[in-house]
Amino acid sequence: MKTLIFAAGRGERMRPLTDTTPKPLLSVGGKPLIVWHLERLAAAGLNEIVINCAHLADTLCAALGDGRRHGVSITWSREPAGALETAGGIAWAREALGDEPFLVINGDVWCDWNPAHAHRLAHALAERQDLAHLVLVDNPEHHTRGDFCLCDGRIRHAREDAGDAENGTDTLTYAGIGVFSPALCAGVERGQTMKLRPLLDAAIDRQRLSGERHTGRWVDVGTPERLADLDRTLRDATP
Template identity: 55%
Template sequence: MAAPACPAMVLAAGRGERMRPLTDTTPKPLLQVGAEPLIGWHLRRLAAAGVRRVVVNHAHLGAQIEARLGDGAAWGVQLAYSAEPSALETAGGIATALPLLGEGPFMVVNGDVYTDYPFARLLARAPQLDADGVLAHLVLVANPEHNPKGDFALDADGRVHDAPGLTFSGIGVYHPALFTDTPAHAPAKLAPLLRAAMARGQVSGECWDGQWLDVGTPARLDDARALAAGA
């Protein structure tokens, strides 16, 4: 019998400052993109890949997120929520949600990107983390105009290094051990944890050349809506 698919977490706690005034009354993950709220595209694609349990963290206008998404049945997933009084940054939010994610590897997706990345690839990658001695596997993309130098480099052996090269997509699979020293309920950034793991050779990666868009501004929201119209 096949092992159950690992859970996923969608990060949805950001304030969305660059998207104001739209996000003054609507949390960014609920902004409409075609037939779905932005986060709905993730939920449907995660479900299609075989993911059943999804954790969503939230802070700004979080009650709207829970009211809109409910238990997740409309998207084919089982949702659990990790509420934050104020946004805890990425690592802090993940560390706080760990009790909902279980003891094995889990996927994480930024709630404010639009992508057709096939999440089944990460499901296949997750069980290999322990065997490969890595704590994180990152999906990297070509550098967009707003991040021309990129974030990290990917070598020929599939290891990720702290050097300019490609842009981190906000999509990855992580082992809980990456967050061993990160306290719950306290702000903490993900990048320092990843860089420390990179220095130990414990981060692998891949490059995705399909659709990917950081929906961080009203102009890019329009771009996402145009992509969704052609989906």
């Protein structure tokens, strides 16, 4: 099973740090964000990695190479300048990802979710003919409205059930982790710039989007302050 790590973004909110360093290479707990992902994936036996890149692509490729040092094999998907957004990035990497369900991870999050679950989720995805399975987390302080609702393993539009906690449909935030069928982005042309959200909303309308709630640690490393907080937390946890 292959994994796509999104690493092409400019990281505007992280400037000036990202003026010279790709956001996935920013260090927390003594190693780059993306290396945390690579090590977790290798430990789970998921060693076929596709990484998309655009901003400071040469720096990112030089730092990680073919991935052998981290126990994985990396295929690079270099996008045009400015990048193609998330759905566009998947379409650009279509040939490298193949025809089977694949794991997707945002390169700018830190999470203790176990990627070994991806194999089981891929099988379930195929059996149900779903288009994607998303990992959701409790809403962080910087995103209190959330993204979706989750009820009995199915994802719904937040506007339908927002705040209906008694029915288990309180809003949750997309963790930037999921297992996707290639069919989700089948209609996106290679080179087209497009975000994932419209495709996920369409999958909800067709009742073909499943999900789960992760209650462990998750951080959207979107600002220098959150980067520094996570770095302190991880260093304090190191024996």
